[in-house]
Amino acid sequence: MLPSGFSGKPGKSRDHYHLKPLSQMVHVIIFPGLGMDATPVPKQAWPPWHPLLLLLLLPGGNTSTCPAVCDCTSQPRAVICAHRRLEAVPGGLPLDTELLDLSGNRLWGLQRGMLSRLGLLQELDLSHNQLSTLEPGAFHGLHSLLTLRLQGNRLRIMGPGIFSGLSALTLLDLRLNQIVLFLDGAFGELGSLQQLEVGDNHLVFVAPGAFAGLTELSTLTLERCNLSTVPGLALARLPALVALRLRELDIEKLPAGALRGLGQLKELEIHHWPSLEVLDPGSLIGLNLSSLAITRCNLSSVPFQALHHLSFLRVLDLSQNPISAIPARRLSPLVRLQELRLSGACLTSIAAQAFHGLTAFHLLDVADNALQTLEETAFPSPDKLVTLRLSGNPLTCDCRLLWLLRLRRHLDFGTSPPACAGPQHVQGKSLREFSDILPPGHFTCKPALIRKSGPRWVIAEEGGRAVFSCSGDGDPAPTVSWMRPPGSWLGRGGRMRVLEDGTLEIRSVQLRDRGAYVCVVSNVAGNDSLRTWLEVIQIEPPNGTLSDPNITMPGTPGPFFLDSRGVAMVLAMGFLPFLTSVTLCFGLIALWSKGKGRVKHHMTFDFVAPRPSGDKNSGGNRVTAKLF
């Protein structure tokens, strides 16, 4: 995109390169209306006397002189001209200079060939000047340059050719400029570059070929830019990239495959993307990371799906995300995981077996969360744990933390060991302060016991609702769960569900729900259980007895039917006494009717099916033995 055939004359090339192409690039070709100021540099910014100044300052041929304004004595082969209000590169620089520090001056431009005689220069510091123009070839001849610092200038656009000739450069710092665009080939000739810093710019666009040619680049930091997407295509041109840091960006999404092509990447840091709420399951596809940090974002759960293929991952840092739980065994695909950092999150629970499957696990940092406890069962082998950061959590010092007390001398707790937030008699005491012989009542638990429950028998009508209540006492507070023998546990959803308070609710009761239900209250110290029984009453008439559903049960001969009161009576009396009394009655009636000789030998239960709509006056729920 740049015109060919630059003139070597400063004034001419300045106009030619800086003014025209920039206005073309910005206003015609690329993004109009980005708010870039493309007005020509005012003439007065170029001191009218500067050609003269350059003549005076240009190297004089004497290799051992030192420019008067600079300091050449503090280090060998170093020329320090920092903060001297220089507006141009001073002349008379020793040709064997290895370090040239021109930081904090007022340099406004760097023309082609200006430094070309310093073939031994290894480090050039041009930071915190007013450079807005770098002509293609500005660094020509600096074949030995390893480090180039350009941070804190006014650079706007990185086009091709600027860095030509810097074949040995390993570090380029472009932070704190006003760069909006990286054009194709911007870094084309930096074949040795290993580290590129591009933070604090206004970067909105990175052309797909911007990083082409950076075959050795191993570390790239993109921070505080105006990028709204990850420049995946440009990044894919970095075959040697080992560390990528993407910090403080307003990017909502890391799309699937966004970082595909970075097969050598070992370290990925995503820090402070406030709008990142979920990590796409495919977002890390193609990567083989050993360290991953996604910190200070807005993730509400550990993104297991996106992580599961990272079997070489050693360090995972998800600190400062609103993550509330680490569930059991979900980390197990990360077989080589050694360190998990999740400080400053919202953790309230770490499940038993949370770290099972992680054989090399030795560091857990969960400082500054809302954990009340951390159970030994979370770890596959607690003795292998070396570092545990647990301070800043409201820990309850009961029997669940005994293991920690036992290991307290071997564990590295960091600067502040964990402290008890309760129970009251140990409040505020750090784990380190306890002696080996504990006073009675310290670090104890009370096993769970059933405190109260509803009736042992519950009777419900088919289609109705049945409720069993159950609660327990204990320290720590027990959990209530419900089981249907022989062993299926009931969950929190569905037709049969356990409510928050431990009540079991069965909606739309069916005949097959009849049977035993066991309430189990349990805590770490023990469990207690209670069996209850559900009886279900069928309310539909049996098939085939009547074709008109409006004519209900009265007088219907047929199977033995009872409504809820009948059943209650049976249950209350016991079946045998009930049967006995019915038989007795029947016998008496038979005797009596024999005497009268006129009564039908026939007994029936008058049964009125209850209306499902619950019409109280319909006379449902009534069992009467009618005698004829």
Ligand SMILES: *[C@@H]1O[C@H](CO)[C@@H](O)[C@H](O)[C@H]1NC(C)=O
């Ligand atoms: C980049 O973002 C900053 C802060 O949000 C804003 O002030 C600046 O104008 C933006 N620059 C561009 C080129 O969009």
Ligand SMILES: *[C@@H]1O[C@H](CO)[C@@H](O)[C@H](O)[C@H]1NC(C)=O
């Ligand atoms: C973080 O996510 C929550 C919802 O999950 C949302 O309400 C909140 O606004 C988000 N915060 C930011 C800074 O985007």
Ligand SMILES: *[C@@H]1O[C@H](CO)[C@@H](O)[C@H](O)[C@H]1NC(C)=O
């Ligand atoms: C992944 O990286 C590890 C080193 O961290 C290496 O040993 C392994 O071979 C790599 N696996 C693949 C599939 O590239």
Ligand SMILES: *[C@@H]1O[C@H](CO)[C@@H](O)[C@H](O)[C@H]1NC(C)=O
């Ligand atoms: C209850 O405790 C006993 C031992 O006391 C144990 O065998 C059993 O598995 C526990 N049951 C539950 C549901 O926790």
Ligand SMILES: *[C@@H]1O[C@H](CO)[C@@H](O)[C@H](O)[C@H]1NC(C)=O
């Ligand atoms: C009762 O009748 C319905 C259809 O009218 C039928 O689907 C059902 O299987 C019958 N039940 C019995 C026990 O015969």
Ligand SMILES: *[C@@H]1O[C@H](CO)[C@@H](O)[C@H](O)[C@H]1NC(C)=O
């Ligand atoms: C049952 O009775 C209702 C009114 O009580 C009537 O609307 C309906 O048609 C009757 N059904 C039959 C099958 O007779």
